[in-house]
Amino acid sequence: xxxxxxxxxxxxxxxxxxLIPWRDAKVHVLxxxxxxxxxxxxxxRIYKGRVFKLEEHTKRLFASAEMLDMGIPFxxxxxxxxTYKTINVNGLAEGYVRPVVWRGSEVMGVSGQGNKINVxxxxxxxxxxxxxxxxxxxxRLQISSWKRPSxxxxxxxxxxxxxxxxxxxxxxxxxxxxxxxxxxLDWRGQVAEATGAHIxxxxxxxxxxxxPDCFLLGITRQTVIELAQARGYEVIERAIMPEEMERAxxxxxxxTAVEVTPVAEIGPYRFTPGAVCKNLIEDFDATxxxxxxxxxxxx
Ligand code: PMP
Numbered sequence: 001x002x003x004x005x006x007x008x009x010x011x012x013x014x015x016x017x018x019l020i021p022w023r024d025a026k027v028h029v030l031x032x033x034x035x036x037x038x039x040x041x042x043x044x045r046i047y048k049g050r051v052f053k054l055e056e057h058t059k060r061l062f063a064s065a066e067m068l069d070m071g072i073p074f075x076x077x078x079x080x081x082x083t084y085k086t087i088n089v090n091g092l093a094e095g096y097v098r099p100v101v102w103r104g105s106e107v108m109g110v111s112g113q114g115n116k117i118n119v120x121x122x123x124x125x126x127x128x129x130x131x132x133x134x135x136x137x138x139x140r141l142q143i144s145s146w147k148r149p150s151x152x153x154x155x156x157x158x159x160x161x162x163x164x165x166x167x168x169x170x171x172x173x174x175x176x177x178x179x180x181x182x183x184x185l186d187w188r189g190q191v192a193e194a195t196g197a198h199i200x201x202x203x204x205x206x207x208x209x210x211x212p213d214c215f216l217l218g219i220t221r222q223t224v225i226e227l228a229q230a231r232g233y234e235v236i237e238r239a240i241m242p243e244e245m246e247r248a249x250x251x252x253x254x255x256t257a258v259e260v261t262p263v264a265e266i267g268p269y270r271f272t273p274g275a276v277c278k279n280l281i282e283d284f285d286a287t288x289x290x291x292x293x294x295x296x297x298x299x
Contacts, residue, residue, distance in 0.1 A: 006124075014086045014121040017074070025120060032112045033102025037162035040064035043196075043256045044097035046087060046123070047288045051097055052256075054080055056219050058099075060159060065101050067158035070117050072101055079119070086121045096126040096257075102161075128259060128290060132281045138264025138273045139253065141194065143242070144170035144182040148192040148214050156214045167195035181253075183266050186214050191240040197255030199263075200224070201248035202276045207235045208248075220254040220284075227283040233276065245269040252277050260284045 013025035033039040042061045044051050051057070058076045065072050072079070083097055099121045107114035146166040149156060154163060170182035174195075183199065186192040191210050193199055198221040200209045207228050212218070225235050245251070251263040251271040260281045262273030 009124075011090045011123075012086065014082045016118055016120070017082075019085065019089055022122075025122070027102070027118075028105045030108055031102065031105045032108065032115045033104070033118075033161070035108065036103075036110060036112065037160065037165075038068055038070065038112050038115070039100060039102040039161040040068055040070070040159055041098060041100040041161065042159060044083075044099075045126070045128070045256050045288070046092055046095040046097060047290055049087070049093050050289070051083060051087070052288045053219050053223070054083060057097075058083075060217070060219070061099055061101065064158040064160060065117070067155040068160055069112075070101060070103065072119060073117055074119060079121070082121055083123075086123050090123050092123055092125060094125065094127045095123050098122045098124075130261075132278065132285070135261050135281060136273045136278065138251075138262040138271065139180040140178075140265040141181050141183045141263055141267070142174040142177050142179040143267040144173060144184045144195075146170050146184055147189075148184050148186040150187045151214055153187070157217060159216055171195045185242060188239075189241070191242055191245070194253050194255075194258075197253035197258045197261070200252050200254065201240065201245065201271075202250035202274075203244070203248050205233075207233050207276065208240060209235065209237055210240050211237045218254060220256055220259065223287065224254045224260060224280055224284060227280060227287065228276075231279060231283065242267075250274050250276050252280065259288075 009022050011022045012019040013022050015025050042057045044054060044057045058079050062072055062076055101117060101119050103112045103115035104118050106116055146169060170184055174182040181194050183194055184192045193215050198218045200207055228235050245266055246269060248271055250273055253261050253263060262277040264271055
């Protein structure tokens with residue numbers, strides 16, 4: 001994997017309808033998106049040249065923009081086509097896709113109504129490295145001091161830049177403590193999610209996961225719920241209090257980046273990644289059509 005800075009690479013980025021050289025895809029310092037967080041994005045994965053659930057991600061991008069009062073000046077089909085144009089021109093088979101939408105530099109002030117809505121799509125190489133065996137060790141999570149806000153405090157269902165402020169702070173806190181990631185509770189004190197992934201627990205053979213009533217509707221989360229049900233597992237979406245983690249045997253995260261990754265530790269609670277984690281990793285890998293480890297150039 002490349003260690004080059006993200007602004008200094010070869011390749012092309014799609015910006016407002018055209019493919020341009022990677023290094024030319026710049027924004028001005030006086031951009032509404034940067035000063036007032038009027039920015040939404042997506043995170044998608046390319047497996048063997050195909051984007052997993054592209055239509056769902058594009059749909060969520062448009063919904064996220066709408067929640068921030070931004071109308072995207074392209075159709076969903078145009079964005080889907082542009083995504084494949086960008087992937088193909090950059091010659092990627094295993095990678096990540098980052099569409100981003102933001103208000104530009106026409107007007108500076110809280111009101112963003114006079115601003116142009118910009119759209120960019122960038123792709124980069126990102127093989128999914130970890131073998132199922134390596135994943136089974138499990139991540140170590142700290143419980144964050146930050147809480148996911150209530151739906152009347154922030155546009156919680158939007159994948160908007162502003163909501164990542166507490167994720168970055170939580171992740172820094174966790175990394176300083178030697179942890180892999182952080183678990184955020186919500187404003188009520190219920191278990192919510194990790195900094196970029198959803199969470200599931202296995203209690204007495206039944207899978208439990210928080211109701212998505214104050215965080216992003218996860219595309220991987222939905223896929224994994226369906227895979228679990230197809231295997232015959234019962235999946236219950238409900239309010240989960242942190243103390244209940246004492247009773248959980250297994251725990252795992254789901255997300256575009258982490259895919260299905262077991263958790264071994266959250267604050268004072270311990271889990272033993274087992275059969276449920278192993279089965280769902282296998283089912284997920286088969287569903288996305290993941291390249292075998294030996295096929296990944298960088299693995
Ligand atoms: N929560 C947060 C805060 C995220 O950023 C992500 C990644 N998009 C997820 C959960 C997982 O969602 P998905 O499965 O759609 O990638």
